Each structure stands twice: as C-alpha cells, then as structure tokens.
Amino acid sequence: MIKVQNLKKSFGALEVLKDINVEIKQQEVVCVIGPSGSGKSTFLRCLNLLESITDGKVYIKGIDITDKKTDINQLRTDVGMVFQQFNLFPHKTVLENIMLSPMKVRKWNKQKAADKAHELLAKVGLSEKAGVYPGSLSGGQKQRVAIARALAMEPEIMLFDEPTSALDPEMVGEVLEVMKQLAKEGMTMIVVTHEMGFAREVGDRVIFMDEGFVVEEDEPKKLFEAPSHERTKAFLSKIL
Amino acid sequence: MNFRFDLLMDYAPFFLKGTLYTIGFSLAGILIGTIFGLLIGLGKLSPYKIVRLPLDWYVTFFRGTPFFVQILLIYFGVVPLILGDSNAIFAGVLGLSLNAAAYIAEIFRAGIQSIEKGQMEASRSLGMNYYESMRYVILPQAVKRMIPPLGNEFIVLIKESSILAIIAAPELMYWGRAMQGQYYRVWEPYLAVALIYLVLTLTVSTVLNYIERRWATE
Numbered sequence: 001m002i003k004v005q006n007l008k009k010s011f012g013a014l015e016v017l018k019d020i021n022v023e024i025k026q027q028e029v030v031c032v033i034g035p036s037g038s039g040k041s042t043f044l045r046c047l048n049l050l051e052s053i054t055d056g057k058v059y060i061k062g063i064d065i066t067d068k069k070t071d072i073n074q075l076r077t078d079v080g081m082v083f084q085q086f087n088l089f090p091h092k093t094v095l096e097n098i099m100l101s102p103m104k105v106r107k108w109n110k111q112k113a114a115d116k117a118h119e120l121l122a123k124v125g126l127s128e129k130a131g132v133y134p135g136s137l138s139g140g141q142k143q144r145v146a147i148a149r150a151l152a153m154e155p156e157i158m159l160f161d162e163p164t165s166a167l168d169p170e171m172v173g174e175v176l177e178v179m180k181q182l183a184k185e186g187m188t189m190i191v192v193t194h195e196m197g198f199a200r201e202v203g204d205r206v207i208f209m210d211e212g213f214v215v216e217e218d219e220p221k222k223l224f225e226a227p228s229h230e231r232t233k234a235f236l237s238k239i240l
Numbered sequence: 241m242n243f244r245f246d247l248l249m250d251y252a253p254f255f256l257k258g259t260l261y262t263i264g265f266s267l268a269g270i271l272i273g274t275i276f277g278l279l280i281g282l283g284k285l286s287p288y289k290i291v292r293l294p295l296d297w298y299v300t301f302f303r304g305t306p307f308f309v310q311i312l313l314i315y316f317g318v319v320p321l322i323l324g325d326s327n328a329i330f331a332g333v334l335g336l337s338l339n340a341a342a343y344i345a346e347i348f349r350a351g352i353q354s355i356e357k358g359q360m361e362a363s364r365s366l367g368m369n370y371y372e373s374m375r376y377v378i379l380p381q382a383v384k385r386m387i388p389p390l391g392n393e394f395i396v397l398i399k400e401s402s403i404l405a406i407i408a409a410p411e412l413m414y415w416g417r418a419m420q421g422q423y424y425r426v427w428e429p430y431l432a433v434a435l436i437y438l439v440l441t442l443t444v445s446t447v448l449n450y451i452e453r454r455w456a457t458e
C-alpha cells in the first residue's frame with residue numbers, strides 16, 4: 001500500500017528525515033513514536049505531500065508520488081489526514097465542514113454529500129451536532145468531526161498526527177474509540193501517538209523514530225517489552 | 241465676531257453638491273481600490289518574484305509618498321498622457337483608487353496571512369487545490385477580518401478626498417475654499433465643511449460598529 005524508499009527531507013540546511021525506509025501493507029495499523037523533534041510529523045506530512053520531498057521515493061498504491069506528473073490533489077483524496085489541532089473550518093457548520101470537499105472535489109451533489117455526512121456523524125456519535133459551528137464543540141468532539149470530515153472523501157489510508165495530544169485527558173478515550181473502530185473495519189492507518197495503550201491494543205506494528213531515522217520497528221508487544229536498541233529503551237523508560 | 245448664518249444658507253446648495261461629490265469620490269475610490277487591492281494583495285502572495293517585485297514597488301510608492309504629490313502627478317502628468325487633456329473628476333477617482341489599492345492590498349495580505357496555516361493544510365489534505373482552498377476556506381474567513389480595516393480605509397479616503405480641491409475637483413473642500421475666496425470669511429466655510437466631514441466619517445464608523453457587533457454575536 002505504501003512504500004517509502006530512502007526518504008530524505010531537509011528544511012534549508014537542517015536535515016530532518018535522514019533515510020527512511022518503511023513499507024506498510026493494506027489494512028495495517030502502524031504507530032509512530034519517538035521524542036519531540038525526531039521528524040514524526042514531517043514523515044507523515046511527506047506521505048501526502050504537505051511537505052515537499054527532498055530525496056528518495058514514496059509509492060502509494062504503486063504510484064510514485066515524487067513524480068512531478070502525479071496529481072497531488074488526486075493522491076490526497078486517497079490519503080486522509082487528522083491533525084493535532086483539528087483544523088476544522090470555523091465559518092462552516094459541522095455538516096458543512098464534512099460536505100465541502102466531497103462536493104467541490106468529488107463533485108457530489110448536495111443531497112449525496114449531506115447523506116454521507118449524516119452517516120459519518122452517526123458513526124462518530126455526533127449526529128445531534130450537525131448544525132452547530134465548531135466553536136461550540138469540545139476538543140474531543142472537534143477531533144471526531146475532523147475524522148468524519150477526512151472519511152467523507154472515502155480515503156484508503158488515514159494519517160493521524162498526535163490526534164489526542166491537544167485534548168483534555170477525559171476526552172482522549174472517545175477519540176481513540178473512533179480510531180479503534182476504524183482499524184477494526186480494515187482502514188490502513190499510520191498514527192503518530194504517545195498513547196502506548198492504543199499502540200499496544202490496536203497497532204500491528206510500532207515504528208520508533210529518533211533524529212530522522214527509523215531506529216527500530218516491531219510488533220508492539222515485542223518493541224515495548226524487549227526493545228533491541230539503547231535509544232528505544234531510553235525513550236520508553238521515560239514515557240512508560 | 242459675528243457668525244454669518246445667512247451667508248452659509250446662500251452657499252448651502254454648493255455644499256450639498258460638494259458633499260455628494262465627496263461621497264462619490266470616496267465610494268469610487270474604495271470600490272475600485274478594493275478590486276485592485278485584492279488583485280495586488282493576491283499577487284503579493286505569489287511564489288514568483290517577478291510578480292511580487294513590481295507590486296511591492298507600487299505599494300511602497302503609494303504608501304510612502306504624500307497623496308498631495310500623487311494627485312498632482314496624476315492630474316498634470318498621467319491623465320493628460322491618457323486622455324490628451326486633463327480632467328479633475330477622472331484624475332480624482334484614479335488617484336484615490338490607486339492610493340487606496342496600495343493600502344487595501346496590505347489589508348488583504350494581512351487578512352489572508354492571519355488565517356492559521358492549519359486551515360490551508362486541512363483544506364489541501366482533503367484534496368482541494370490552492371484556488372478552491374482560497375475561495376472556500378481562507379477568503380471567507382479573511383474577509384471578515386478585513387472589514388474593520390477596510391472601513392477605516394474608507395474613512396481615510398473621505399478625508400483624503402479633500403486634497404482634490406487643489407485640482408479644482410468640485411468636492412466639499414473645493415466649495416469651502418470658494419466660499420472663503422468669495423466672502424473673505426474663514427469660520428463659516430471651514431467650520432461648516434469640518435462639520436459635514438465629521439457627519440460623514442461618524443456615519444461610516446457607526447455602520448461599521450454595527451456590522452462588527454452583529455458578526456461578533458453570530
């Protein structure tokens with residue numbers, strides 16, 4: 001599904017990703033962990049080209065996304081993204097937030113987009129919030145709307161960048177629950193997270209990144225209980 | 241000193257005409273200036289230096305020199321080049337529009353840049369292209385933030401349009417000076433003119449406050 005070969009990314013002189021090689025299969029749930037500044041967000045953002053790729057290759061569904069001829073907007077409809085800060089559109093209602101892109105990009109008519117939006121709101125448990133503006137939602141509700149909005153494009157891959165880090169602790173659960181459900185339905189997911197419980201329970205694989213490298217990757221259980229690298233051990237001992 | 245209301249009454253029709261011209265000049269300036277300003281503002285966000293550079297010069301020139309100088313250049317220089325002869329109305333509208341466009345371009349740029357980066361990223365990540373994202377996500381939010389500074393610019397234009405008196409455009413200030421010349425009176429024409437400007441600017445700012453308050457509660 002996703003194949004990353006020798007991916008490098010620099011911001012000016014600062015090399016943030018230094019040779020990433022990862023392969024992710026369909027329906028796999030991969031969690032990415034690592035210290036702050038290790039390049040986790042940058043890695044995720046390279047996968048839907050929110051960051052330009054400095055060097056290396058990324059294939060999504062066999063398509064080379066670093067090829068200039070690849071239609072970026074087409075690619076992005078297949079790769080949903082959920083941000084730490086939700087980034088809902090404040091001038092649109094919850095329903096309009098979800099309907100906007102299917103109508104403008106997929107050219108769905110209003111009825112079809114609204115039906116889909118209602119279906120997704122039910123799925124994330126927010127049917128009663130369809131008509132309100134994002135400003136009146138709690139953090140957990142905002143993030144669930146953001147997930148529904150991304151799902152409206154019917155992506156095959158979902159990227160999550162610390163989806164629960166900006167939430168009050170009591171709201172983390174409701175968002176993780178939605179993500180678990182998504183994983184169960186077979187969504188291919190890459191999740192940058194500090195939620196080790198989620199990684200352990202839902203993740204098929206955990207990738208530990210440090211200083212722009214993938215230091216270690218393994219099944220969650222193995223990586224958490226018997227990490228083979230010193231740096232992984234040191235990181236885990238700090239957060240567990 | 242005795243205040244000659246009777247002279248003012250004689251001049252009232254001219255002041256009325258001048259007021260209408262002042263409103264007309266300011267409205268034309270803000271409308272044309274907004275259209276030019278939007279285009280210049282968007283152009284200034286362009287990734288291409290060759291587009292940005294001349295626009296930067298334009299904005300720097302019109303914001304960095306007095307309107308007094310600009311209007312003389314336009315009236316005596318630019319307009320005769322275009323029309324073959326000069327025309328105070330045309331020069332006035334052109335001068336105010338070009339001047340306002342420079343300020344409004346900055347208002348647009350600042351408004352667009354005040355929208356959090358995450359909005360564009362979320363929009364792009366959903367598959368919308370740059371123009372769709374601008375049109376449906378960024379601009380609707382930015383325009384709301386642009387209304388107060390645009391209103392201020394309108395008030396500035398109402399006052400700046402008085403400089404058009406120097407090219408004999410028949411706006412309010414022109415008639416104030418005419419009355420002074422005719423009767424050798426100072427207080428009557430200039431207090432009357434000041435009062436009318438005050439009514440115009442206060443009206444605009446009241447309307448603006450009302451719009452802002454309505455949006456704030458929305």
Ligand SMILES: Nc1ncnc2c1ncn2[C@@H]1O[C@H](COP(=O)(O)OP(=O)(O)OP(=O)(O)O)[C@@H](O)[C@H]1O
Pocket residue numbers: 011014016034035036037038039040041042043
């Ligand atoms: N747009 C940018 N311009 C310059 N440097 C950047 C940019 N974005 C990220 N960086 C730098 O790249 C490095 C990696 O950042 P990144 O956000 O990928 O880390 P992260 O692992 O996601 O960290 P965190 O856990 O804090 O979110 C950091 O040193 C950061 O300062």
Ligand SMILES: [Mg+2]
Pocket residue numbers: 040041042161162
């Ligand atoms: Mg990050």
